Amino acid sequence: MSFNFYAKLSAIHAQEPLSGHTLLLDGDGSDQAAQAVIEHSRNTFCNKVCGNQRNRQRRNQSQQEQSQSDKLENEKQQSSRRLKTN
Numbered sequence: 001m002s003f004n005f006y007a008k009l010s011a012i013h014a015q016e017p018l019s020g021h022t023l024l025l026d027g028d029g030s031d032q033a034a035q036a037v038i039e040h041s042r043n044t045f046c047n048k049v050c051g052n053q054r055n056r057q058r059r060n061q062s063q064q065e066q067s068q069s070d071k072l073e074n075e076k077q078q079s080s081r082r083l084k085t086n
Contacts (some may be wrong), residue, residue, distance in 0.1 A: 002024055053086040 006019045009015045011016045
């Protein structure tokens with residue numbers, strides 16, 4: 001069974017609509033290929049629910065950057081207050 005599809009993708013920059021149809025593949029495939037695809041997909045597109053290491057690293061890096069940003073903002077505010085009181 002094959003399917004026709006129509007898609008219009010938009011995010012930051014909208015794309016032109018596209019259409020097409022799926023192709024039927026000959027053969028049953030292999031469990032090894034299926035597992036390789038699943039692993040690649042999880043490593044590439046997984047979100048926090050999967051808890052993979054790359055996402056934890058990104059989350060930790062983001063939290064560290066936010067912490068540094070907050071610290072700089074607090075220092076600016078304290079400096080500004082000191083200047084106002086002097």
